[in-house]
Amino acid sequence: MSLADKVLAVNNDLPIRTDKPIHSGKVRSVYWLTEADSRRLIEEKGYPVAPDAPLAVMVISDRISAFDCIWTGEGGMRGVPGKGAALNAISNHWFKLFKEQGLADSHILDIPHPLVWIVQKARPVMIEAIARQYITGSMWRSYQKGEREFCGIEIPDGLKKDQKLPELLITPSTKGILKGIPGVPEADDVNITRKNIEDNVEAFNFHNAGDIDLYEKLLKEGFDVISAELEKLDQIFVDTKFEFGYVTDANGDEKLIYMDEVGTPDSSRIWDGEQYRAGKVVENSKEGFRQALLNHFSDSDILLNKDRMDERLALARDNELPESMLMDLSATYVGIAEKITGKKLEISDNPKAELLEVLRKDYGLVD
Numbered sequence: 001m002s003l004a005d006k007v008l009a010v011n012n013d014l015p016i017r018t019d020k021p022i023h024s025g026k027v028r029s030v031y032w033l034t035e036a037d038s039r040r041l042i043e044e045k046g047y048p049v050a051p052d053a054p055l056a057v058m059v060i061s062d063r064i065s066a067f068d069c070i071w072t073g074e075g076g077m078r079g080v081p082g083k084g085a086a087l088n089a090i091s092n093h094w095f096k097l098f099k100e101q102g103l104a105d106s107h108i109l110d111i112p113h114p115l116v117w118i119v120q121k122a123r124p125v126m127i128e129a130i131a132r133q134y135i136t137g138s139m140w141r142s143y144q145k146g147e148r149e150f151c152g153i154e155i156p157d158g159l160k161k162d163q164k165l166p167e168l169l170i171t172p173s174t175k176g177i178l179k180g181i182p183g184v185p186e187a188d189d190v191n192i193t194r195k196n197i198e199d200n201v202e203a204f205n206f207h208n209a210g211d212i213d214l215y216e217k218l219l220k221e222g223f224d225v226i227s228a229e230l231e232k233l234d235q236i237f238v239d240t241k242f243e244f245g246y247v248t249d250a251n252g253d254e255k256l257i258y259m260d261e262v263g264t265p266d267s268s269r270i271w272d273g274e275q276y277r278a279g280k281v282v283e284n285s286k287e288g289f290r291q292a293l294l295n296h297f298s299d300s301d302i303l304l305n306k307d308r309m310d311e312r313l314a315l316a317r318d319n320e321l322p323e324s325m326l327m328d329l330s331a332t333y334v335g336i337a338e339k340i341t342g343k344k345l346e347i348s349d350n351p352k353a354e355l356l357e358v359l360r361k362d363y364g365l366v367d
Helices: 035-045 083-100 137-144 194-199 210-232 273-277 287-296 306-318 323-341 351-361
Strands: 028-032 055-060 064-066 069-071 108-113 116-120 127-134 164-170 235-248 254-259 268-272
Touching (some): 035 055, 055 083, 064 287, 083 210, 083 323, 108 351, 116 351, 164 210, 210 254, 235 273, 268 273, 287 323
Antiparallel strands (some): 028 055, 055 116, 127 235, 235 254, 235 268
């Protein structure tokens, strides 16, 4: 089979039984199960949730998104072989470790297939919870321009690019477009301050002001767990994005949990420790692909300037990337997944047929 056949590019057309619209994001698609199927699976599988909890099947694709665009490659490659399986495997590993170390739960109830999660419905907190241990990326670009306040935090003078910060910083941004919040632009992914959140607790979907402290505690705890484990592999956890939400447990109580993915090459920067000590940054994350894109196109401003979004979308639509670029990224994803989990990552020759057979045979969700 060709490399293109190993890629699950389209994941919102699967015959998984649902009576609601399929939610399709940049990478994942969510199939909300019928009330009957949710109740049946909770009983059959013994999931630790309320009997009437809404469940969903979440299918990850191998699509590659960068600079808010979906990119494709030569030879019919509509994604990156092994990417979805790598992201899920890494997240599964960290979520399991969080649970073992007494941190909060996640929304994942079951893992039927390397590309599939069965999840409990969560009410998301409307914050991209970002933690930074080094000054790089957008923070460095702001710092270069002379800005010394980032998300309401005072940053000292004299820092150099890619330097470790004096302490771990929490620099949140908005999740989605939030309206009617004073001082917060109505746009996705806008930097916000802790005071913005404190003054608008309900708008950010928090239950109460005390949960702001809790989300920061869980973010720092999760960051520290992953950072410590990566350090054992001589990898540096540079920065990351977590997401949080509320679920109802089997007793009917709501609790704040981790959701989406954690500690992956898509949601984090991970640097090679040996190379960093030698003065060179080597990415083991999607950031390497972002840099490759900036070097691939002659006018890199299109990718960085949000005012040129139409040109950027056209650039992604009209240009198939060299196969080597996508395969280099595949090696990054697969390599870091195998390093983190200590296991060989199995990449299916026909992922769509394989996952549908599991959901039909073992879960009764495909007619």
